[in-house]
Amino acid sequence: MLSKTTTLTVRTPEGVTFEVPIASPFSRCLALAIDVVIVLAITLILGQVIGALAFAMAAVPVLGRVMADFGSGAMIVLQFAISIGYGMSTEWLWSGRTLGKRMMKLRVIDERGLALGLKQVIIRNLFRVLDMLPSLFYLIGGVTCFLTKRCQRIGDIAAGTLVIREVESSPPSFEEFVRGERNSFATLPHLEARLRQKTSPEEARLVIDAMTRRDELESGARLDLFAQLADHFREKAEFPDEITIGLSDEQYVRNVAATLFRRASV
Amino acid sequence: MILDVEKFIARERTYWDELAGLLRLQDNQPDRRPPLDEAKRFYYLYQRTSSDLVKLKTFAGEAETTRFLERLVARAYSRLHEDGGEKVPFRPWQWLTRTFPSTFRRHWMAFALSCGTFWIGAAFGAAALKMNYQSKADFIPPQFSHLNEKPSKRVAREEKQDFDAFQGRHAFSAQLMTHNTKVTILTMVTGFLWGIVTFILLFYNGILIGVVMFDYITDGQGVFLTAWLLPHGSFELPAIFIGGQAGLVIARTMFGWGTNLRLRERFARIRSDLLTLIGGAGLLLIWAGIIESFLSQYHDPQFYPWKIGLGAVQLTGLILYLALCGRKSPDKTNSPA
Secondary structure, three states, rough: OOOOOOOEEEEOOOOEEEEEEEEOOOHHHHHHHHHHHHHHHHHHHHHHHHHHHHHOOOOOHHHHHHHHHHHHHHHHHHHHHHHHHHHHHHHHHHHOOOOOHOOEEEEEEEOOOOOHHHHHHHHHHHHHHHHHOOOOOOOOHHHHHHOOOOOHHHHHHHHHEEEEEEOOOOOOOOOHHHHHOOOHHHHHHHHHHHHHHOOOOOHHHHHHHHHHHHOOOOOHHHHHHHHHHHHHHHHHHOOOOOHHHHOOOOHHHHHHHHHHHHOOOO | OOOOOHHHHHHHHHHHHHHHHHHHHHHHHHOOOOHHHHHHHHHHHHHHHHHHHHHHHHHHHOHHHHHHHHHHHHHHHHOOOOOOHHHHOOOOOEEEEEEHHHHHHHHHHHHHHHHHHHHHHHHHHHHHHHHHHHHHHHHOOOOHHHHHOOOOHHHHHHHHOOOOOOOOHHOOOOOOHHHHHHHHHHHHHHEEEEEEEEHHHHHHHHHHHHHHHHHHOOOOHHHHHHHHHHHHHHHOOOOOOHHHHHHHHHHHHHHHHOOOOOHHHHHHHHHHHHHHHHHHHHHHHHHHHHHHHHHHHOOHHHHHHHHHHHHHHHHHHHHHHHHHHOOOOOOOOOOOO
């Protein structure tokens, strides 16, 4: 099996590089299950409607016979059209999202990060016929998905597409950890300046990451991490005891973050 | 130099929110064409947000905001940069009179291989039946079990039956259309497996036809067979061959003979041709399904010459259409594979 990559890295003509998270086979499987249920439901409802129409017209001499036969023919064509056309129409109309993908927050995109084209939508849905073999078990598509580096089924490879995760997020509020409590380091600007001077961008990144993700950590890991960070920054600029006494490791790092990011300018 | 992230976010957030709002608007109304001013503003916001992303990565390295901006820039980038070829409007008449026949001719060798494989299969089926007639049942799949009946018996029975225009005709037509379309799509997409399964499917379907043809002809039912199969077969078989043709175009792309392009680039080059071929095959199958349901199954001997005549006209017309149509004005919309 090829080593998996979890992100698509795109470098734009403007020179900007960004990463897009690729959907896992499991989330794609769930989206597919939702879509299958939706297709079945649509087919069932249409079948009931056509059946009711045929029943209502059964009493009419010629029209009743025509409708009964036409109804069963229409049903066969509709079943086929819905099973093939559902993915095509929804992915085209909703920019790469079927209902299942919307619910699972997934989206089909061009593998270069561009918008999905109509030809790509049609090709990837036509190849579903191969991906879902044998029978309807999706074995070929599933195995290909597991074997390819970017989790692409055969339809994706042929159409040049891949499925990404869409995560809605907003920029974190710095007020909560920078302004939330008083920064006691601010009383000693010369030591703050030394701390900023000795801190590299990588170390600053580490501080911000630790602060923004602290609530995701288990309590033990959180204590360890902030203890290590606080020890590290204590060596960079030695603040007097009257300021640091009674400060927890986390509060110490919070003060470091406030020192590094609040007063600096671009 | 370290960025004041708090100030930076406070200053730039309005622009990010505006960009996110425009993206939401486009998501909710995909068919909407934004006015020029809005498109210009969108581009400005994309550039500004891209620049913010670079600044943030270089001077601050703040993970959460960076991730947020990456997602925003990714969405805006995909909106702004589309494949130029997609914007060519679809013209049905031009497609029918130029694009489809010229695409067909461009890949004529794949068609010849597809057609040849089918008829080799037919010859094999006929030869197998000639050597051992008892093996007939082994070649006929369960869904066509009615073909196991002796041809002369079936012909005698069918020719006595009245034709009912409505009894099961719509359903039968629909079944044929969907089944044949599935077979054609399958013949095409299995080309991805280096054409092996495409060849097998063509050969197998050829065996079936070969067995049936040999059975009816040796039983003295050649005229019945021609009047039964030619009206719809003149479109149905070429449609399946075109499906096989598309499958072999895919197989050639998989092998990558004569090019050093990567697989994704090779596929990008044949996508238009594949859709054209499968679209053409689909149209032929729809017509074949209608003819098969409403005409081919009507077995009155006095109409045999008319049925055979219609089938011959259709086949000749199709050959002329595919061979000659659109020759004087070569199609420039598709690139050669």
